[in-house]
Amino acid sequence: MMAALLDVRNVSRRFGGLKAIDDVSFRLNEGEIVGLIGSNGAGKTTLVNLVTGHLRPSQGEISFRGQRITGRKPHELASSGLMRTFQIVQPFNALTALDNIAAAAMFAGGARSLSGAREQADAALSSLGIDHCRDHLPARMTLAERKRLELARAWVAKPKLLFLDEVNAGLNTGEIEGVLGMIRKIAAEGVAIVIIEHLMKVVKGLCPQLIVLHRGQLLASGPTDKVARNPSVIAAYLGTRGAAAMLGEER
Amino acid sequence: MQLAQVILNGLLLGGLYAAMAAGFSLVWGVLNIINIAQGSAVVLGSYVAYFAWRYAGLNPLLAVALAGPLLFGAGWVLQRFLIQRVIAAPVLITLVFTFGMDLILNNSMISLFTADYRKIEGVFPTVPLSLGSLTLPVDRLLAAAAGIGAAFALHVYLHKSRLGRAIVAVRMDRQTAELMGVRVEIIYATTFGLGLAMAGVAGCLLAAIFPTSPLNSAYYLHIAFVACVLGGLGSVLGAVAGGLLLGVVESLGALFVGAEYGTTVAAVVLLLMLFTRPQGLLGRAGYE
């Protein structure tokens, strides 16, 4: 059997007395797109922090591309092809969009020189439709543009696995469509994507697979259709209306 | 000297340290600034006590009633009209700023009072009390008790009075406190005033026992730092715990390593604490 791209085994994380993540396991193969859903406080961002190295698991093991990565630091993982975006965008406020992306090309992407990194950054700006922001500082960009910048920064390092943390928060319908298009493009290149999302419309349109977290525990995982019909998922999070919307059945 | 006596001496010293650290910790915890001028503020309090004794025969322990309000007022005005302008600046700026304030205060005192050591004499009985085989110098005992008492008073004030609770609220979550109608600039000014008032009180207590000179201010600042980090930021009880612990550590350090290494022992303990448990014994992690 082919080794999974990402293998999370029995991962838990405690904060004092609180178990924020409780014995979660799942696997991800190359090129898969998975939606990570659950109510607020379910532990979605904590799980992403655990996998991307910002937090250390209290228990459990994580492997990426066949290598054990439990407890490795974010910068090492970034260089090995595991990237993430943040829920609240975190651009480098004194760098232009170009240099924001060039920084990622240089450190995670391994570009040899600044000019080489900037070339890659130019390509990323094009791909993500923000060429016009090339020499702008983030303060001058709209939220949607900054979200795309964040995406570009993660993508330019040619990741194998990309975690997107509520990339659509704060965007209007048109802007969301645009971002979805970008994500599909990235996925088409073979990048596996885990997307934390609240908008069921997005999840339905984008994710063939789902992982549902509830109070730090894995409630369900698998193909979207099956998960959306799962009674405990409906009870805990989706509701009957939400499930119907997810399955495309209107009442 | 037997171990118990050394520890007792350390505790007595620690009571004073608690008073020095309590206000410092409050200011650091609420305003997120380290008041480098703290040590000089303590010395100023000492001078208030000294001159009150010299010209009015006032007992330094009573001089706190003078130094406290005086320094509270000075601190309130200073924060409201000067420090407030840089309150939101990065750590580097606020640190250098309070360092500048300290230079002004310290050098003013040197200019006005000279660097000569001034000692208050004859206020307390020189014969120490006895507790079994242990000796308890009267002045130190009273000062330590007063120091811890003052710190506790501050703690009670913070948790019982309306203004005090507003201060605690601002420390926990400034934005929410603002939304709840708390006027943060007033809170900041009051907190800083309280911090300086505590320094003044500590200064009076110190003047009862030790000679006063502006040259001491760096040492007092050092004590405030270490006690705070040991005990935990923003927590007055933490400052008390930290102060007591520091007193004992210093005394033991003097016994085992030699008195001249007292500051080094404290500094090493501080560093160890920062590396292993930066939130201190009683504090909460996160306030950088």
Place this chain on the structure above:
Amino acid sequence: MTSRGRLAIAIIVIGGLACAGLPLILAGEPYLMRLVTMFSLLLVLAASWNIVGGFTGYPSFATGAFFGLGAYVAAILQAKGVDWRLALVAAGLAGGVLAGPVGYGVLRLRGHYFAVASLMLGTILKELTTGWSDLTGGGMGLTIAGAGGDPEVLASFALRVSLALAVLTVLLGAAIKWSRLGFGLDCIRMNETAAAGIGVDAQKLKTYAFILSSIPSAVAGAVYAGWIGYIDPTDVYDVMWSVKPIVAVLLGGLGTILGPVIGAAIFVALEEIVWRNVLSFSAGGLGVLIVLLLLVLPAGVLPSLVSGKTRS
């Protein structure tokens, strides 16, 4: 030619001219020579501090610790007959060697905690130096062997060495700022979490910066020791050696290449003109400068003159 190239050439040319010319121009003017030597030493400390405090954004108060360390290493070695050149090198090495492990530990802290910890370094070194009196002369201090002789020659010599060190340190700053390391440090300064997320090994880069910053500071201490001829712990481990460089950089422009130069010049000029006239309050005057500076011109002189340029 790029603007960076132009700046580099300007620094080398002007610096070189200063090194060659100033000692000749100022010969026979002991007061001015002393002033320029102090300026150069302050510039070395400011430019090296700028690497950690300006480029990386970590408020270090450890400059004085390395300055004092360098002074004592050089003084002790020269007392044992080591040639002054080797003593300078040894001082720099000592600084770098200490900065490695210490930096690695201390740089895990942030903000106030980091500042306090870095300040403690100097305190600890000062006490250890005072205590180890067999080696260091303790509180009585140490006289530098072979520091006697013609004061004119010594003054000229100290001037030349400090000028050269200053130029080299400014160039070091530029080299770092324009390098991959500098790019990484800038990202760390702006947002350390995001920097880690894009592959920057923050701990490693910060430690490199700390080490690189410590070496010129230590050499400056060694030069100071040779120049003054006598050192003691209270002098060379004085917290002012940590604070004055910071004020100089804040004056001139935090995180810029020429900021330390401008700031150190303004600082020394102010110190001489204003405060020597108000002797007993001179340190208080520095306090007033600091308060005024931070209230009025928090960005420093250089950035206030040149409106926001992005990375060129």
